[in-house]
Amino acid sequence: MNEPEAPLSRHLEDPASEALLQAGWQGLEARRRTKPRDRRPAFVMAGAGALALAVAVFVGWPSKTPPPRALTLADGNTLAPSLGGPGPERWVLSDDSRLELGPGTKLELGENRPGQLHLLLRQGRMALDVRSQGRTRWRIDSGSTSIEVVGTRFVVERQGDRTQVTVTEGKVRVSDPHLVPPVQYLGPGEVLSPPEARSAQTTLEPQASRPPTASEMNRRRSRTPAAASTPTPPGPTGPPESPPPTVPPPNPAITTPAQAEDLLREADEARRRGDHPRAAAILARVAEGSDTRAALAALTLGRLLLDELEDPAGADRALVRALALPLPSGMNEIAWARRVEAKARQGARAEAQALADEYQRRFPSGRFWAEVQAWSVR
Amino acid sequence: MRGGAALVKVEVGVSLPIRTLPLGGNEPSDAELVSRARLGDAWAERALYRRHAPKLLRVARRILGNDADALDVLQEAFLAVFQRLGQLLDGAAFGPWLMRSGVRLASKKLKWRRFTGRVFFTHVDPSELFDPKPDAPAEVKEQLHKIGQVLTHLPADQRVAWILRYVEGYELTEVAAACGVSLATGKRWIAAAHTKVQAKLTEKEGAR
The missing domain is CATH 1.10.1740.10 (RNA polymerase sigma factor, region 2, helix turn helix motif)
Known part of the structure; x- marks a missing residue:
């Protein structure tokens, strides 16, 4: 090997310019301020990633999702072709879903095969807490109304031809040819009463003979929880045709569910007519009870006072009452959220903030956190 | 050094x-x-x-x-x-x-x-590995261009060793130390690279 006579660098420009050296020092300082990065060669990381992927695909990948099975009762017994009786019933299914039937409910099993369960509600009230996590497709038919389970917890109530769907958690899909639009999705707190009953009632009440308009249909869909327990009254109910409501006597004792039912129906009618003070008065009476129906009435009263009657103080009292009663869990969150709004609208900022904190503590991933936050800082 | x-x-x-x-x-x-x-x-x-x-x-x-x-x-x-x-x-x-x-x-x-x-x-x-001085002779510039072309295709270790030796003028021991290899390995890398560089330069000169 020849010895170099002189290095070739004497013919080359010196690349170590002052600007580059300065840039190098500044970059060095910047790098030292930041967290040192992993020095493992990138190709090693890439190779490890590729290997992990290969292992996941060829070895660790689940061979197949276990096929769904037809639902049974939790104890392994098959579902009876018809359920319900004079008393309330509660069933736990093999996928841990809960099915509660009210007194006098008649529920029939339409189809039960792997991945699909079809129920027919003939009469009464059923509450479902579906925990299939998408493995089983639930469908409940009630008259012409078909309800498909997208989410988790809801109530279907049928009285005669009237069906009402109330969602407390998750999401359901309701389809009915009488709905406008015929397919609607309901979220938490939403109540939908398809107007099927109207056609039946039409025969009884000639004044309700015209078909409902789209706007009327939309009015029927409300986020009012109390409406959940109130069957939709017959007819599109234009004020001229409606019979004049009877004013309830002051503070009568509500002894039976039927009485509460009648009063709630009256409240619904009053609300539809725009007679909010009367609706509030009726709801306040029902709220004096101590059951779930009273809790929902109190919550609806709070909402009514807040949204329609500009009475945030009264709304807050009603919401406190609702929270003191056995309110369904989905509604609980609504009541807490609306209390923040009620306090904020009273100008009680500190209390609104405290309630917002309480809301966040109770519902760390609450659905209404954005609204709650907005009210608490007003 | x-x-x-x-x-x-x-x-x-x-x-x-x-x-x-x-x-x-x-x-x-x-x-x-x-x-x-x-x-x-x-x-x-x-x-x-x-x-x-x-x-x-x-x-x-x-x-x-x-x-x-x-x-x-x-x-x-x-x-x-x-x-x-x-x-x-x-x-x-x-x-x-x-x-x-x-x-x-x-x-x-x-x-x-x-x-x-x-x-x-x-x-x-x-395209140009080296940046010759503007006042460098034309034949030097041409040689640098050719060397750069050869080095581009050399294995990385040989290229590094040759540059340290013939461009920077390092002693063999310094090259070996900088490359973190034994003196023998350093010499071998330099020799292998130098052979290819010389062959390329000779071939071109002959063709001319």
């Missing part, structure tokens, strides 16, 4: 605080600066950078052919040695230690660049 000329030039031409260092015999040694840097003296670290960065930057730029990669190597090398100053038993060996770290990083970067170039079908080496 032949680095004195570069050091003198740097000390005269810089604007960083290294200029405040006393010149001549009073200039602190690498060992002294390393000792002070170990105690967290930022000025000493900067002085070490100012003293050794130009040489490493020059070598990295000539191995890699572009400023961006050379700067990256420069910074990574200094980061590594500053973080591990406590492991350096002899502070006077800071220069060779830094150079070995920098050359290793440059060599790895060159290999990685070639690998990604093959994977993504991109051209990785600049």
Whole structure:
């Protein structure tokens, strides 16, 4: 090997310019301020990633999702072709879903095969807490109304031809040819009463003979929880045709569910007519009870006072009452959220903030956190 | 190591605080600066950078052919040695230690660049590896161009060793130390590269 006579660098420009050296020092300082990065060669990381992927695909990948099975009762017994009786019933299914039937409910099993369960509600009230996590497709038919389970917890109530769907958690899909639009999705707190009953009632009440308009249909869909327990009254109910409501006597004792039912129906009618003070008065009476129906009435009263009657103080009292009663869990969150709004609208900022904190503590991933936050800082 | 000329030039031409260092015999040694840097003296670290960065930057730029990669190597090398100053038993060996770290990083970067170039079908080496002075003779410029073409196709280790030896003028022992290999291996790399360079230059001269 020849010895170099002189290095070739004497013919080359010196690349170590002052600007580059300065840039190098500044970059060095910047790098030292930041967290040192992993020095493992990138190709090693890439190779490890590729290997992990290969292992996941060829070895660790689940061979197949276990096929769904037809639902049974939790104890392994098959579902009876018809359920319900004079008393309330509660069933736990093999996928841990809960099915509660009210007194006098008649529920029939339409189809039960792997991945699909079809129920027919003939009469009464059923509450479902579906925990299939998408493995089983639930469908409940009630008259012409078909309800498909997208989410988790809801109530279907049928009285005669009237069906009402109330969602407390998750999401359901309701389809009915009488709905406008015929397919609607309901979220938490939403109540939908398809107007099927109207056609039946039409025969009884000639004044309700015209078909409902789209706007009327939309009015029927409300986020009012109390409406959940109130069957939709017959007819599109234009004020001229409606019979004049009877004013309830002051503070009568509500002894039976039927009485509460009648009063709630009256409240619904009053609300539809725009007679909010009367609706509030009726709801306040029902709220004096101590059951779930009273809790929902109190919550609806709070909402009514807040949204329609500009009475945030009264709304807050009603919401406190609702929270003191056995309110369904989905509604609980609504009541807490609306209390923040009620306090904020009273100008009680500190209390609104405290309630917002309480809301966040109770519902760390609450659905209404954005609204709650907005009210608490007003 | 032949680095004195570069050091003198740097000390005269810089604007960083290294200029405040006393010149001549009073200039602190690498060992002294390393000792002070170990105690967290930022000025000493900067002085070490100012003293050794130009040489490493020059070598990295000539191995890699572009400023961006050379700067990256420069910074990574200094980061590594500053973080591990406590492991350096002899502070006077800071220069060779830094150079070995920098050359290793440059060599790895060159290999990685070639690998990604093959994977993504991109051209990785600049058209001109060397940047001749404007007043260099024309035949020298042409030779540098040809050498650059040959080096572009050499294995990374051979290219690095040849550049250190024939471009930077390092002694064989210095080349081996900078590459972190034995003297025999260093010689072999240089010889293999030099044979190809000479063959290319001879072939071209004959063709002309």
